[in-house]
Amino acid sequence: MENRNNITEFILLGLSQKKEIEVLCFLLFLLCYIAILTGNLLVMISIACSHLINHPMYFFLSFLSLADLCYTSTVTPKLIIDLLAEEKVISYNGCMTQLFTMHFFGGIEVFILTGMAYDRYVAICKPLHYTLIMSRWKCDAMIAASCFGGFLHSFGQFLLAIVLPYCGPNEIDHFFCDVYPLLKLACTDTSRIGLLVVANSGLMGLVTFVVLLVSYAVILYTVRSYSAENRHKALSTCSSHITVVVLFFAPLLFIYIRPATTLPEDKVFALFYTVIAPMLNPLIYTLRNMEMKNAIRRLWSRVTGSKDIN
Numbered sequence: 001m002e003n004r005n006n007i008t009e010f011i012l013l014g015l016s017q018k019k020e021i022e023v024l025c026f027l028l029f030l031l032c033y034i035a036i037l038t039g040n041l042l043v044m045i046s047i048a049c050s051h052l053i054n055h056p057m058y059f060f061l062s063f064l065s066l067a068d069l070c071y072t073s074t075v076t077p078k079l080i081i082d083l084l085a086e087e088k089v090i091s092y093n094g095c096m097t098q099l100f101t102m103h104f105f106g107g108i109e110v111f112i113l114t115g116m117a118y119d120r121y122v123a124i125c126k127p128l129h130y131t132l133i134m135s136r137w138k139c140d141a142m143i144a145a146s147c148f149g150g151f152l153h154s155f156g157q158f159l160l161a162i163v164l165p166y167c168g169p170n171e172i173d174h175f176f177c178d179v180y181p182l183l184k185l186a187c188t189d190t191s192r193i194g195l196l197v198v199a200n201s202g203l204m205g206l207v208t209f210v211v212l213l214v215s216y217a218v219i220l221y222t223v224r225s226y227s228a229e230n231r232h233k234a235l236s237t238c239s240s241h242i243t244v245v246v247l248f249f250a251p252l253l254f255i256y257i258r259p260a261t262t263l264p265e266d267k268v269f270a271l272f273y274t275v276i277a278p279m280l281n282p283l284i285y286t287l288r289n290m291e292m293k294n295a296i297r298r299l300w301s302r303v304t305g306s307k308d309i310n
Contacts, residue, residue, distance in 0.1 A: 006166065006167050006168060007092055007166035007167070007168065007170045007185075008091065008092050009089050009090065009091045009092060009170065010089070010090050010091075010092065010095050010170050010171070010172050010177065010185075011087070011088060011089055011170055011171045011172065012082060012088040012089075012090055012172050012174065012175055012176070012177075013088070013171055013172065013173045013174070013175075014079075014082055014083065014088050014175045015079075015083075015175055015267055022083045022084070023083070023084070025083050026080060026083040026084055029076065029079060029080050029083070029275065030080055032076070032275050032276075032279050033072070033076045033077070033080060033275075035279050036068070036069065036072050036076070036275070036278050036279045037069070039065075039279065039281075039282030039283065040065040040066070040068050040069045040278065040281070040282055041065075041069070042282065042296060042299075043061065043062065043065040043282045043285065043286065043292070044062050044065045044066060044069075045299060046292065046295040046296045046298075046299045047059075047061065047062040047292075047295065048062060049295075049298075049299055049302070050295040050298060050299075052291060052292075052295055054136075056119050056134040056139050057116065057119050057120070057123070057237075058291075058292075059136075059139050060112055060115055060116045060119060060139070060142075060143075061116070061285055063112055063143055063146075064109065064112045064113070064116070064281065065281070065282065067105050067108045067109040067112055068109065068277075068278035068281055069278070070101075070105045071102065071105035071106055071108075071109055071274070071278060072274055072275060072278040072279075074098055074101045074102045074105065074176075075098070075102060075175070075176045075274045075275075076274065076275055078090070078098070078175075078176065079175045079176065079275075082175065090177065092166075095172075095177040095182075096158065096161060096162055096177070098176060098177045099154075099157060099158060099161055099177045099178060099179065099182075100154050100155070100157070100158040101154070102154075102176065102177075102178070102274075103150075103153055103154035103157045103158070103201075104150050104151060104153075104154035105150065106150070106154075106273070107146075107149055107150030107151075107152075107153035107154055108146050108147055108149075108150035109150075109248070110149075110150075110204070110205065110208055110248075111145065111146035111149045111150060111208075112143070112146050113208075113212065113241075113244065113245055113248070114146075114208055114211065114212060115139075115142045115143075115146060116241060117211075117212045117215045117216065117241060117245075118142075118215065119134055120215075120216075120219060120237065120238055120241060121215050121218065121219055122134055124219050124222055124223060124234050124238075125218065125219065125222045153200060153201075153204060156196075156200045157179055157197070157200060157201065160179060160193050160196055160197055160200070161179050161182050163193075164182065164183070164186040164188065164190065164193070165186060165187055165188055166182075166185050166186060166187065167187035168185075168187075169185065170185065171185075172185065173262065174262075174266070174267060174270070175267060175270075176270075176274070178270075179197050179201070179260075180197070180255070180260055180261065180262050180266075181262055183197070183260055184262060190260065191260075193260075194259065194260025195260070197256075197260055198256065198257070198258075198259065198260060201256040202253070202256040202257035202258070203257075205249060205252050205253050205256055205257065206253060206257055208249075209245070209249045209253060212245050212249075216238055216241070216242055219234070219238055220235075220238070223235060236288055236289075237289070239288075240284050240285055240288060240289065243284050244277070244280075244281055244284055244285070247272065247273075247276070247277045247280065247284075248272075248273050248277045250272075251269035251270070251272040251273050252273050254269050255269055255270065
């Protein structure tokens with residue numbers, strides 16, 4: 001493999017070539033990353049330190065926050081550092097590691113969102129059997145399956161990228177290493193590999209997205225017969241899930257469902273599922289959720305030593 005590969009490092013062109021814009025983006029994404037760390041850690045700790053950890057919905061939410069945290073950390077710190085760097089360089093090994101870890105945690109997030117949709121389906125459509133169906137053993141198995149599915153997906157992407165010969169140039173027109181930008185740099189015909197990438201990322205994302213939409217459609221159909229109060233509660237929970245799903249999947253599908261090619265808009269869309277979605281998820285799941293608000297309030301009371309009004 002080494003004799004076919006003359007590249008030892010790649011140059012990331014980043015979001016912009018203008019220094020003024022890069023400084024502004026540095027401040028913006030630094031604040032975003034701090035918000036991501038604070039929000040997702042707060043959700044994880046609040047759930048872990050309360051009775052909510054025993055509820056499947058919040059059990060999945062804590063792992064979603066962990067996946068968000070790991071997922072964005074594979075890209076965002078490097079992006080922030082590069083915005084002030086003179087040379088945005090990443091080694092060949094670092095590039096392949098970033099590609100693998102990003103798709104690994106991204107795949108985990110996709111499958112956890114699917115598990116959360118299944119949890120809501122069971123809770124709303126089969127409430128009498130909810131405790132039996134969503135046992136702790138089954139929740140643990142679903143998390144393990146999400147990790148295994150994420151590994152298979154990322155390993156497939158990793159193999160497709162690492163078998164390619166890179167002879168030069170070595171400039172990646174993106175702010176992180178991904179398969180499509182790497183395909184442009186390969187000194188060989190990548191049409192077949194491009195189809196495999198679409199099948200691995202695009203079709204997987206599309207099938208999962210359709211399954212999620214169908215599950216929520218069934219839920220919305222079921223709650224029609226509920227009382228106004230129960231219907232409002234169910235719709236409030238599902239609306240948070242649907243918002244997260246659309247925010248994550250819409251830009252992801254825009255990039256990966258089409259034939260293997262890159263567009264200038266890809267960088268902006270990639271920001272949505274690498275930075276914006278992980279930052280907004282904690283807000284989306286807590287602002288309209290009284291149980292999460294109470295859990296965060298109790299945690300704050302413990303930390304500050306103040307009396308919990310609840």
